[in-house]
Amino acid sequence: MKLNVELVLLLLLFLSLSPSEMANVSSEDDLDLERQTREGDTIDCVDINNQPALDHPLLKNHKVQIEPNLRVTSLRKTSLNAKSVRSGLREPCPIGTVPIRRVTKEDLVVSLTDNMVENTKYGGGGCVTVYNLTVAHDQLSAHNIWIESGPREHISMIVAGWMVAPRLYGDTLSRLFTYWTGDGYHNGCYDVLCSGFVQVSREVIPSFPLEPCSTYGGSQYELVINIEQDRNTGNWWLVVLHASIKVGYWPKELFPYLRDGSLHIAWGGIGLTGSDGICPPMGSGHKPDGNFKHAAIFRRLHWARWDGKSLPPSNNMTEWVDRSNVYGLVNHHHVKKYRSGYTISFGGPGGYCSG
Ligand SMILES: *[C@@H]1O[C@H](CO)[C@@H](O)[C@H](O)[C@H]1NC(C)=O
Ligand SMILES: *[C@@H]1O[C@H](CO)[C@@H](O)[C@H](O)[C@H]1NC(C)=O
Ligand SMILES: *[C@@H]1O[C@H](CO)[C@@H](O)[C@H](O)[C@H]1NC(C)=O
DSSP states (O other): OHHHHHHHHHHHHHHHSOHHHHHHHHHOSOOOEEEEOTTOOEEEEOOGGGOGGGGSGGGTTOOOOOSOOOSOOOOOOOOOSSEEOEEOOSSOOOOOOSOOOOOOTTSEEEEEEEOOTTSOBOEEEEEEEOBOOOOOTTOEEEEEEEEEESOGGGOEEEEEEEEEOHHHHSSOOOEEEEEEESSTTSSOEETTSSTTOEEOOSSOOTTOBEESOBOTTSOOEEEEEEEEEOTTTOOEEEEETTTTEEEEEEOGGGOTTOTTOBSEEEEEEEEEOOTTOOBOOBTTSSOOOSOTTTSEEEEEEEEEOTTSOEEOOOSOEEEEESSTTTOEEEEEEEETGGGOEEEEEEEBOOBSOOO
């Protein structure tokens, strides 16, 4: 756990440095610097090539990749009604000190999955609206994409999106989150709570709060999420907000079944019930009713072909809704309005949901 704390603090420091300071830091060989953050914590400044992420046994000989070589770099610009959410270091990075159960495909899931096996997917993404949700202390509500391949017991999976998870973050803010496992949930973790994810951006790290939030019937704010495999190195990059923010990557060594693309990609939400069995709200807290300003929407769903071309989901899709009494999913297919592309709306109020 100490390791994690150090990494978070390290990143915090990076974020409080100006670009010129960073240049100096990264040009030094021996980086045993001690600094004070704005919050007054004394932390050690370490070389990007010695970051704790690299302590992972699979990454012994891993060389940090600074710039991705991604062929799909951006989504089309449009005259959106949805604005982009911001993410920044408004407050100290939260430190997850309470272990919480990992989200798995066995939890409450509302999702659209593209299972077309002839299409090796080198990544994909979309834009999901972000809401302010009231979630109980031991519930969790996530809204994300999944990249996954392999047998269930040893599945390789990367998840990224936004979630509200009081046990992980100590608050009910909507935050950017990531999750990975290379071995059917036996390894891996959320955000940077274990070694594995290599942080590269100095602006954004997984776990950042997102704001502002959308309101029912009002302004809509969305998070742009892309995960893409660099075809030269095989590393899986996380690109958010604007195509220019390359947060970092998961080295290919972590994923036995994601060495060369993925078979499945999915978009949707995950809920963890509290100990009382009550389901958390998901999305806007309202089921889809056809109005895009009522339920959460996930639009511009796409996946990346071998040559970098972005394509919409195929016609071999599975729609899955657990607890349809409290959650819903509507597939709107291609939506012309606001050039939304392939769009789903999903979520619901949660509540009593047994059975
Ligand atoms: C970084 O280097 C530049 C040029 O050498 C210098 O002007 C600047 O003051 C340095 N910054 C720090 C924080 O040392
Ligand atoms: C369609 O999806 C099913 C379910 O995952 C899968 O078994 C099948 O191989 C897929 N078919 C094609 C043509 O990709
Ligand atoms: C979320 O809701 C809470 C309580 O209603 C409010 O205090 C807070 O400002 C909201 N946050 C955002 C980002 O809208």
